[in-house]
Amino acid sequence: MPHISRLADNLPQSAIRALTPFAEKAEADGVKVYHLNIGAPDIKSPQVVVDAVHNYKFDHLPYSNSLGTRELRQGFLDKYYNKLGLHLSMEDILVTTAGSEALDFFFQITTNPGEEVIVFEPFYVNYNSIALKYGIKLVPIHTDIREGFRLPPVQEIEKAVTPRTRAVLISNPSNPTGTVFDKQELLAIAGICRKYDLFLGSDEVYREFCYSDKPIFSVMEIDDFDQYAIMLDSVSKRYNLCGARIGTIISRNKEVMSLGLRLAQARLCPPVLAQAATLAALDAPESYFEETRSEYIRRRNFTVAALNRIPGVFSPMPNGAFYTIAELPVENAADFCRWLLTDFRLDNQTVMLTPAAGFYGTKGQGLNQVRVAYVLEVPELEKAMAVLENALKKYNNK
Template sequence: MLKISQKGINMPESPIRKLVPYAEAAKKRGTTVYHLNIGQPDIKTPEVALDAIRNYDETTIEYSHSAGNVSYREKLAKYYNNIDIPVTSDDILITTGGSEAILFALNTCCDEGDEIIIPEPFYANYNGFATAAGVKVVPITSTIENDFALPPIEEFDKLITPKTRAIVICNPNNPTGYLYSKEELQQLKELVLKHNLYLFSDEVYREFCYGGHTHFSAMQLEGLENHVILFDSVSKRYSECGIRIGALVTRNKEVIKTALKFGQARLCPPGLGQVAAEASLDTPKEYFDEVYNEYISRRDFMVSALNKMEGVYCPEPKGAFYTVVKLPIDNSDRFAQWLLEDFSYEGQTVMVAPASGFYATEGLGQNEVRIAYVLKNEDLEKAMKVLEEALKVYPGRKL
């Protein structure tokens, strides 16, 4: 028998995608499945991006620079400067999605066995990237009772060891929708300086902040110029998940220089994806106004519908397009699978992401699921009705 690597065995399954076979089986039975499990917006990609692909007239699709096309990096630097993030094109490394930016940062800043501290629940793939890089995730728990606000800084301090290399935040947060305030980031700044750590800031949902709340970037923290590494992506901002274009942004010259070695090893980021991403920077403001209003409408409807259900609590997300919801259930993995295997209401069911997969601490998230409000209101309304009916008859219901 050939042997599988221990790293491969340790690689966690995606809580978002592992239930796909059950969803496919449900669809084959004729059941309509409302996908609340994955952050795939149904928002139209900007026309300028689609036109750039349609009108691509080069006779050869060539390799780009390993750091990404110069024209795109220069244009992207202007975008950042316009939102008070002062960087140059030399501070930007274009990556294959935000995922590669995270992996490059881990491999650049951490050695095998080093540790990173992440408030949980967190984007589940951080676990996978850390496993691939041989890095240990040290979780610090935020709670739904506090709407998933940043845990006390003193608790972070207790977790720091000689192996700690970075603190990782996602702002606005996936999966909770929480938006970290400037004050919370200032607290992290002091901790980072005190222990000479990196601060990894995943800001791919920057444009999606609601209710008068504004985004404050970790790149705007004075005195952390060499400490902050920003992860970005066009996937959600322009509804372009499939073009796989992200970015690693930092003013730390040594980090960029070293990360570029990993960039050279994979040759270059996607060529056509960069063409679309560069064109997307010309997206008119009206596009974002429309998208913003659409997500506000979806969020408000969903939060209201969920909190009207018996035994359910849904915090109001301040950003992104996700929320973690507390349900009267015994086990979120079992519930999510039951919805797809054993339940339907008027020929419909819903697919949710078990929140247990967004925690690193064993046993947490058993009565929570992540819901992505990426469907139009008409479908969200049907999905909420299906979920309400499912909770009434679920065998593992708890009140």
């Protein structure tokens, strides 16, 4: 028998997808399942993208430059990043096969096998999968639901730095918590990165999904920080183009970008048709983002209020992305989430949630928490919350 590698065998199953077979079984049995488990929203892509794809003419699809097409890189700068005041030049941007590849490059560029990257738990599960793939250790620093998942004081973060630490990675706004870290928090981490010579990776794939009156403070806005800052971005969420698979890795550090180019060349190029679609997306009117944001604010306000009305449930009020973490009056949320799919029905409906323990690096954390993705319209969310309330009642009286 040939052996499979330890690298692949060590990879955990995605916490987000682990319950999928149970949901599929319920759906096959004719049950309506409200999917609040995954960040795949129902919002339409901008019409300019739909039109561009319809009108796309080609008789073959050649590779593009490994960095992405010049038009798209220039378009990203002129029509997006520099309009936001980030002052980037063409050397600072590389088009990736979505945020996932940007993250993959980030780990490979910054950290050797056996070395460490500091993250704040709960964190996006694929940080763990990618780190494991390269033999990199994630060092989680706890953030607490009762404190809205804000960052701990600098001294606490500093305690996690060891001689093997190479980088800090944050998700801002955060998946899974929806927390938006502010300028002070970013500057505090930047101070640590300067002091210990660490890269600061900022995963800003939800950067347009900010519900306070100010936009997010980007890692690329930190003064005198060019050697440390690496931004990871994606069009998946911003334009509802998850299937396009286009993102960017951005840094003013020349060595980082030179390594990025070599990694990019090793995979030839990002998808060419999707690059054309993304170029069109950059012409989406500002009203597209405004409407999307208002819709998410409605959904968030409804969901968080509905969750907190259920006896024993607590959710903080997140101000970004489209997720919230809620504490449930159950001991083991993973068991409850599975039971929802296998056993519970309210008028032939149920709800799919993601157990939050998989977002924590520390064993035993988040056991009674779930991540709720408010990616459905309010009337659907209303039904989903009614299902959840009834389910909790029944579960706790079993």
